[in-house]
Amino acid sequence: MTSPLEQKKIKIAGPSVVTANRTWDGIVVYRTAANGWSADLSDAAIVRNSDEAKALLAESVADDVGAIGPYIAPVQIGADGKVQPGNLREQIRRTGVTIGSPVQV
Amino acid sequence: MPLVNGGKIVDDSFAKLAVDTPLPAGGDILVPAERFLSEREALLARGGKVGVIWPNNRDISELAPHLEKLAAVALVFPTFRDGRAYSQARLLRERYNYRGELRATGQVLRDQFVFMLRAGFDSFEVKKQADAEAFMQTAKRYSVFYQPTGDGRVTALHRRMQLRHSEGVGT
Amino acid sequence: MYAYDEIDRTLVNERVSEFRDQVKRRLSGELTEDEFKMLRLQNGVYLQLHAYMFRVAIPYGTLASNQLRQLAHVARKYDRGYGHFTTRQNIQFNWIKLAELPDALADLAEVGIHAMQTSGNNMRNVTSDQWAGVAPGEIEDPRIWSELIRQHTTLHPEFSFLPRKFKIAITASDHDRAAIKIHDIGLRLIKNEKGETGFEVLVGGGLGRTPFIAKTIKHFVHGRDILSYIEAILRVYNQYGRRDNIYKARIKILVHELGIEKFSREVEDEWQHIRNSSLQIDDEVIEDIRSRFTYPAYEKLPHMPDELRQAAADPGFEAWRKNSVAPHKNQGYSIVTISLKPIGAPPGDATAEQMDALADLADKYSFGEIRVGHEQNLALPHVAKRDLPALWKALDKLGLATPNVNLITDIIACPGLDYCSLANARSIPIAQELTRRFSNHELANLIGRLHINISGCINACGHHHVGHIGILGVEKNGEEVYQITIGGRADENAALGNLIGPGVKFDEVADVVEDIVEAYLALRERPEELFMDTVKRLGVEPFKERVYATR
Numbered sequence: 001m002t003s004p005l006e007q008k009k010i011k012i013a014g015p016s017v018v019t020a021n022r023t024w025d026g027i028v029v030y031r032t033a034a035n036g037w038s039a040d041l042s043d044a045a046i047v048r049n050s051d052e053a054k055a056l057l058a059e060s061v062a063d064d065v066g067a068i069g070p071y072i073a074p075v076q077i078g079a080d081g082k083v084q085p086g087n088l089r090e091q092i093r094r095t096g097v098t099i100g101s102p103v104q105v
Numbered sequence: 106m107p108l109v110n111g112g113k114i115v116d117d118s119f120a121k122l123a124v125d126t127p128l129p130a131g132g133d134i135l136v137p138a139e140r141f142l143s144e145r146e147a148l149l150a151r152g153g154k155v156g157v158i159w160p161n162n163r164d165i166s167e168l169a170p171h172l173e174k175l176a177a178v179a180l181v182f183p184t185f186r187d188g189r190a191y192s193q194a195r196l197l198r199e200r201y202n203y204r205g206e207l208r209a210t211g212q213v214l215r216d217q218f219v220f221m222l223r224a225g226f227d228s229f230e231v232k233k234q235a236d237a238e239a240f241m242q243t244a245k246r247y248s249v250f251y252q253p254t255g256d257g258r259v260t261a262l263h264r265r266m267q268l269r270h271s272e273g274v275g276t
Numbered sequence: 277m278y279a280y281d282e283i284d285r286t287l288v289n290e291r292v293s294e295f296r297d298q299v300k301r302r303l304s305g306e307l308t309e310d311e312f313k314m315l316r317l318q319n320g321v322y323l324q325l326h327a328y329m330f331r332v333a334i335p336y337g338t339l340a341s342n343q344l345r346q347l348a349h350v351a352r353k354y355d356r357g358y359g360h361f362t363t364r365q366n367i368q369f370n371w372i373k374l375a376e377l378p379d380a381l382a383d384l385a386e387v388g389i390h391a392m393q394t395s396g397n398n399m400r401n402v403t404s405d406q407w408a409g410v411a412p413g414e415i416e417d418p419r420i421w422s423e424l425i426r427q428h429t430t431l432h433p434e435f436s437f438l439p440r441k442f443k444i445a446i447t448a449s450d451h452d453r454a455a456i457k458i459h460d461i462g463l464r465l466i467k468n469e470k471g472e473t474g475f476e477v478l479v480g481g482g483l484g485r486t487p488f489i490a491k492t493i494k495h496f497v498h499g500r501d502i503l504s505y506i507e508a509i510l511r512v513y514n515q516y517g518r519r520d521n522i523y524k525a526r527i528k529i530l531v532h533e534l535g536i537e538k539f540s541r542e543v544e545d546e547w548q549h550i551r552n553s554s555l556q557i558d559d560e561v562i563e564d565i566r567s568r569f570t571y572p573a574y575e576k577l578p579h580m581p582d583e584l585r586q587a588a589a590d591p592g593f594e595a596w597r598k599n600s601v602a603p604h605k606n607q608g609y610s611i612v613t614i615s616l617k618p619i620g621a622p623p624g625d626a627t628a629e630q631m632d633a634l635a636d637l638a639d640k641y642s643f644g645e646i647r648v649g650h651e652q653n654l655a656l657p658h659v660a661k662r663d664l665p666a667l668w669k670a671l672d673k674l675g676l677a678t679p680n681v682n683l684i685t686d687i688i689a690c691p692g693l694d695y696c697s698l699a700n701a702r703s704i705p706i707a708q709e710l711t712r713r714f715s716n717h718e719l720a721n722l723i724g725r726l727h728i729n730i731s732g733c734i735n736a737c738g739h740h741h742v743g744h745i746g747i748l749g750v751e752k753n754g755e756e757v758y759q760i761t762i763g764g765r766a767d768e769n770a771a772l773g774n775l776i777g778p779g780v781k782f783d784e785v786a787d788v789v790e791d792i793v794e795a796y797l798a799l800r801e802r803p804e805e806l807f808m809d810t811v812k813r814l815g816v817e818p819f820k821e822r823v824y825a826t827r
Contacts, residue, residue, distance in 0.1 A: 024303055025373040026327035065305040069323055087754060093325045097694040099622055099704045186314055188437025192514045195434055216315055223433035246294055249287035251427040253554040261283045262561050
């Protein structure tokens with residue numbers, strides 16, 4: 001997965017969200033339509049073209065105290081309307097490591 | 106941008122001139138390196154003090170022959186991540202024995218004050234007012250220093266030696 | 277062990293209070309993330325995929341039992357109950373909250389541990405041989421010098437904002453366990469003809485996008501001059517190292533672009549200015565540092581105690597002893613390596629419970645001392661041979677007696693895409709699958725010494741270039757693809773591996789490694805010929821043929 005930290009040009013191929021990590025504790029968050037952040041992907045504002053993506057990213061970047069490192073990430077929307085991460089990296093960010101925690105082993 | 110000198114916020118007596126700003130009749134001036142080198146005689150013949158703004162990618166040894174005539178040297182931190190001017194500052198103080206004002210300019214935050222003081226800076230164009238106001242408090246944040254620099258602070262190694270010797274006297 | 281004195285403790289506490297203020301200013305918005313980033317990095321705080329990651333320094337890999345217990349406490353109280361030991365002898369925690377970091381640091385400071393310069397563009401934690409001070413044949417304990425350099429590089433006023441990170445490693449044995457040739461500065465402790473201690477200085481090693489093996493810049497620098505010589509190297513680097521491109525900013529690129537001759541002339545010129553300054557170290561200073569390293573009061577013990585003789589009947593014990601127990605410089609004692617590579621588990625992870633239990637075992641059997649090696653294993657450096665059977669039983673109960681040290685399942689791997697925001701592909705699941713494939717101890721033993729190194733991106737934290745088998749994860753069209761090299765090594769004969777052919781998919785990696793190993797078993801001249809020697813003798817071709825014939 002090309003690191004989105006290197007994201008320079010904003011070009012989206014399908015439905016996307018803005019994601020970041022919350023500043024005080026670092027957890028994964030998604031930008032909501034209500035100008036806030038949520039830990040739940042289903043709350044995320046979905047953008048469908050570059051202009052929308054640019055605007056959502058700009059407002060996210062402006063909230064430097066709320067969350068850090070915002071970037072645009074692809075999502076997939078199922079037939080049932082459920083939003084799913086669009087690649088492995090985002091899948092891992094959402095559901096955690098793919099390897100199990102050593103604590104439970 | 107507040108200027109801290111001698112630990113206090115002070116008025117800046119120097120006017121910064123660009124390469125092509127007309128020379129004012131009087132007053133102290135800070136000029137870019139290339140202007141200083143090309144107009145040196147004229148600049149020094151004026152009444153006010155002269156300082157130079159030296160970029161961080163130019164060899165500081167070039168400035169060495171002129172240091173006696175300079176009232177100030179301003180070194181540049183284009184970003185706070187770019188630490189070249191720390192080396193330049195130490196060379197000015199420790200190798201070329203420069204004793205005039207040594208000013209840190211550019212991205213200067215309180216979190217660099219201790220490093221800058223140790224490298225020999227005594228004057229700071231601070232980016233944020235709150236940082237300038239916190240100068241004295243921040244400058245005293247550390248009491249232990251591991252490296253010897255030109256600032257003369259006693260290093261940890263030497264403090265240990267002193268402790269050792271004073272203990273030795275007692276026994 | 278090096279005992280911190282009041283002076284060291286004061287500095288650590290001052291650093292904690294400074295960082296507390298910085299975190300407070302960040303959370304209030306007084307500091308932007310752009311400004312704060314370098315400050316948090318200098319205190320070991322990264323942002324990873326799931327949360328902040330917090331890397332704690334373990335200078336030259338030496339830990340006291342109370343320090344290990346405190347690391348367990350941090351894992352439990354501020355994280356998710358485990359930590360990950362890294363290839364630079366540090367430990368990192370994956371889920372720490374920024375708001376709680378100052379408290380975690382304050383807890384660590386109580387036992388003289390800190391996170392200073394475990395990341396950021398400064399001089400990183402000085403690493404050394406994990407067997408320092410106990411290895412037979414060692415010239416002298418390199419940790420004395422490591423500690424001297426650690427102090428000198430901590431909060432250095434001139435070199436805290438270098439073009440890029442800067443890593444120093446020291447070894448004092450013929451066999452280099454500190455991988456000095458892949459460091460920015462590698463120091464090999466030697467004696468001159470007068471018997472005085474000094475160093476062969478190597479410079480410009482490093483992996484990442486453009487890997488280089490370090491070159492010798494000076495064959496002998498006297499111990500008293502080592503700080504001024506390092507200072508001269510850093511001053512040249514700070515001024516001339518590239519800052520226009522992050523991938524070209526390491527000193528290896530400067531050394532490469534200038535050439536070692538020109539670079540060493542620059543350093544020499546600078547050094548002549550500063551070598552007779554207050555950087556010169558007199559013997560008294562060295563002695564003072566040496567005096568604060570305490571060594572155990574070893575007993576006079578037999579070479580072959582009864583306990584060991586009796587336990588030899590137990591094949592489980594014998595397998596472990598032959599694999600994980602190494603000779604100690606004192607008769608009757610051993611160095612015990614503790615594998616953090618159980619079959620099917622992430623390499624280098626330890627739970628808080630394991631850390632606590634190990635601290636207890638260190639108190640009971642190793643004079644309270646633990647070591648961390650760059651292979652992501654731990655060691656107990658002073659175990660009496662008579663205690664080996666009891667120690668083995670205790671380790672086995674903890675899941676820490678896997679007899680696979682230096683074998684094919686002793687895999688070095690970076691956290692990869694499961695944790696790391698820079699990664700392109702996963703590393704840990706590849707390692708897990710490989711350990712399952714080679715879980716049979718007889719098979720692993722038959723294969724012999726073989727190091728697999730896995731990195732999940734070109735930054736090479738898993739040191740894949742110097743793995744006997746190196747695996748690099750990249751991304752191609754949204755999929756994880758792995759490039760495989762063979763013939764690398766990280767020791768005194770350090771070399772970079774060669775690519776065997778096109779990359780392979782996630783599911784194929786273990787099969788390919790099996791093919792490579794089968795080819796080796798068929799090609800080796802005799803059982804003693806190690807994998808890397810066969811590769812050296814035959815080159816990549818026969819392995820390539822075997823792997824790609826059916827693919």
